[in-house]
Amino acid sequence: MPFWVLSLIFWLHMLATVTWIGSLAATSFLILPAAKKTLKPADQLAFLSALQRRLEPIAWFCLALLLVTGMFQLSVNPHYDGFLSTSSQWSLAILGKHLLVMGMVIVSAVQTWEILPAIRQTLLRLEKGQGDEEGFESLRKKETRLLRLNFILGVLILAATALARAS
Numbered sequence: 001m002p003f004w005v006l007s008l009i010f011w012l013h014m015l016a017t018v019t020w021i022g023s024l025a026a027t028s029f030l031i032l033p034a035a036k037k038t039l040k041p042a043d044q045l046a047f048l049s050a051l052q053r054r055l056e057p058i059a060w061f062c063l064a065l066l067l068v069t070g071m072f073q074l075s076v077n078p079h080y081d082g083f084l085s086t087s088s089q090w091s092l093a094i095l096g097k098h099l100l101v102m103g104m105v106i107v108s109a110v111q112t113w114e115i116l117p118a119i120r121q122t123l124l125r126l127e128k129g130q131g132d133e134e135g136f137e138s139l140r141k142k143e144t145r146l147l148r149l150n151f152i153l154g155v156l157i158l159a160a161t162a163l164a165r166a167s
Contacts, residue, residue, distance in 0.1 A: 001076055006072075009069045010073065012069050013073065015065075016061075016065040017154075017157075019058065019062050020059055020063070020154065023058065023059065024154055027055065028148050028151050031051065032048070032143075032144055032147070035047050042123070042127075044140060045122055049116065052116050056111075056116070063104075079164075080094075083095075088167065089163070089164075090164050090167040094164050097157050097161060100153050100157045101157060103153050104153045104157070107146050107149055107150045107153065111143065111146050115142055115146065119139055122139055
């Protein structure tokens with residue numbers, strides 16, 4: 001593979017990583033706490049719904065880009081000797097990284113197909129005057145926990161990457 005192609009693949013992989021994990025960090029530790037302090041409960045849900053609609057396509061695109069670029073990186077790495085290999089520190093770190101990525105995918109799927117639809121339904125009920133504060137608070141807490149869990153998984157993925165690079 002030409003040097004410039006491999007460089008582009010590494011760059012795209014890092015760009016997708018920074019975009020995904022950076023958006024998780026910004027949302028978890030900056031945006032949601034500020035929204036909680038400044039917005040009314042119904043406005044918080046509306047804001048969260050709008051934010052998720054904007055971020056989800058970016059996150060799923062980043063995931064797809066990470067998968068494609070990661071496969072290319074594996075194919076040219078001299079340490080790679082199979083997906084489930086545990087023959088070296090490098091392969092153990094990469095296996096751990098892949099397991100953590102699968103965890104992020106699961107958490108993201110729950111957010112996309114469970115939490116966000118529930119938020120939208122709650123917003124509709126609130127607009128009709130049928131919403132309840134407990135339901136709102138429960139959804140807000142679930143979303144915050146899942147965002148933070150995904151952020152922690154992302155940080156662990158970076159740690160596994162560092163371990164692989166050091167070995």
